[in-house]
Amino acid sequence: MINHNPINEGIQEYKNHMGAVLIDVRTQEEYQDGHIENAINIPVQEIEKIKDIILDVSTPIYSYCLSGQRSFKACFKLKEMGYTNVKNIGGINMYKGPIV
Numbered sequence: 001m002i003n004h005n006p007i008n009e010g011i012q013e014y015k016n017h018m019g020a021v022l023i024d025v026r027t028q029e030e031y032q033d034g035h036i037e038n039a040i041n042i043p044v045q046e047i048e049k050i051k052d053i054i055l056d057v058s059t060p061i062y063s064y065c066l067s068g069q070r071s072f073k074a075c076f077k078l079k080e081m082g083y084t085n086v087k088n089i090g091g092i093n094m095y096k097g098p099i100v
Contacts, residue, residue, distance in 0.1 A: 008096050010062055010089025011036060020060035023050070024092075025074040030066065034099040036092065044070040047077050060085045067091035 031041040
């Protein structure tokens with residue numbers, strides 16, 4: 001298990017990466033309680049739905065959850081689905097920026 005949480009650096013990288021997509025893989029309830037601006041909510045157990053949203057498998061995808069475990073699982077599944085530019089940026093519990 002990784003001892004650090006790269007979400008703050010990951011969000012900066014996402015913002016600087018033209019065409020990148022930020023996904024929040026927590027539950028809809030968790031997402032509604034507060035999420036990072038512009039994040040799309042796709043719960044990890046429904047990650048297959050991403051193929052209806054992101055058609056280009058080379059699109060940069062940045063994934064987060066509460067602690068990083070669900071986003072790790074989501075990234076693994078996305079790679080199995082053929083997405084080639086996927087990054088787990090960890091958990092929102094370590095995020096220092098604004099929550100909407």
